Amino acid sequence: MKPFETYKQLFIEYLQIEKNASPLTVSQYSKDIDLFGDFLKAEGISLLECEYANVRLFLSKLHTEQLSRRSVSKKISSLRSFYRFLDREEFIKQNPFVNVSMPKSDHKIPEFFYEEELKQLFTVSDLHDPLGQRNQAIIELLYGTGIRVSECTGIELPDLDLSLETLLVHGKGNKERYVPFGQFAARALRRYIEDGRTQLAAKGKTPTNRLFLNARGGPLTARGLRLILNKMVEQAALTVDIHPHKLRHTFATHLLNEGADLRSVQELLGHEQLSSTQVYTHVTKDRLQQVYMNSHPRANK
Missing domain, CATH: 1.10.150.130 (Tyrosine recombinase, N-terminal domain)
Structure with a gap:
């Protein structure tokens, strides 16, 4: 044996x-x-x-x-x-996990930012400073695409197409997908690449194709990205917690609130199962009630 x-x-x-x-x-x-x-x-x-x-x-x-x-x-x-x-592989005669059922999920609703909170985060970076330009590009891209932190820190320069405003994302299990981003993210990325990144890259000992660099010119890590976001929250004088996934939750919630269909959001997030995306529908119930009250002839008092 x-x-x-x-x-x-x-x-x-x-x-x-x-x-x-x-x-x-x-x-x-x-x-x-x-x-x-x-x-x-x-x-x-x-x-x-x-x-x-x-x-x-x-x-x-x-x-x-x-x-x-x-x-x-x-x-x-x-x-x-x-x-x-x-x-x-026929190593066992019977599988003891065949009849084991999963415990019912807790149905925890994802946390997300309200638009007013996000507006404050977009104003704290010094756009004349290389690190400030980088930080602005990070938050614009995270909110503008809903990508994961590992996907963000793994971006390389050839993955970006600023003219078409699209990003090639290397997701879980080496699965790739293209996601679009808007003019705000494109403007922040162009400024950072042409100015801030050039200055940061000059400090590095080894050339790298990674998009986001740290203060020493090396590739930015997931831990470094989280520290950046926490510092931005402090500068914005917000009392909320922040983590990269919260911006991902916010991206999905705001899309659904504005009428995006679930399948499109699933594809943008890179979810394999639709059930992973459906968790975001819980936070849109207030909006649905508001639409109903404002639109149905028998709803208005």
């Missing part, structure tokens, strides 16, 4: 080669499998001899640790995939 780590490594290679999974996905699956492996070891149970009752005991343990339903669902999904792989 092969050791636990061998089966895990075979599965990781399957994710990387056959499924073309992102490094973040592979890392999360690895952590979830290790957690389950530690549980099995403590219980004295073999990976290949695990049964449904053992899985139920594992889920009960997660429940006592007060993990969120979302976290539990992610772990179930990881382990389901792992055991489905073991079953496919």
Whole structure:
């Protein structure tokens, strides 16, 4: 019988080669499998001899640790995939995760910015300063396209077409999509590329094609981008929390509020499943009620 780590490594290679999974996905699956492996070891149970009752005991343990339903669902999904792989390769006789159901989701409504809050963020950058030009380009692009932080920091100069105002986005699982952006983002990007980025790149030790650079001329990291956004919030004297995903939520919410259809928003966000996009419809209910009250003949008092 092969050791636990061998089966895990075979599965990781399957994710990387056959499924073309992102490094973040592979890392999360690895952590979830290790957690389950530690549980099995403590219980004295073999990976290949695990049964449904053992899985139920594992889920009960997660429940006592007060993990969120979302976290539990992610772990179930990881382990389901792992055991489905073991079953496919005929390493096991029965899959203990076949009858395991997902916990009901918490239906957490995404946080988003109101337009007045966003207006303040767009006025804090010093457009005569290279870093200010970069920061303005970042926030215009994040709000103007709804891209993820990893997609933003990964942008390279050839990905941009300023004449057509489109961006080639390298999304999850190496999937690519084109997204448009507006005149405000185009103006901020052109100013930054022609002026601020040139000055920042001159400070770098190694030439790079990355669009967004740090103060030393190197590629901007996801952590650096988050620090930039937090600083902009402080400068705008806002009392709200900010993170790149909040701008992504705002992008989707504002599009739906202005009448965009769900399928188009799904494509722009790069969601594989429509259900991932449907979460944003919750925040448009107030607008729908307002439209109804203003438009239906029997609604007005």
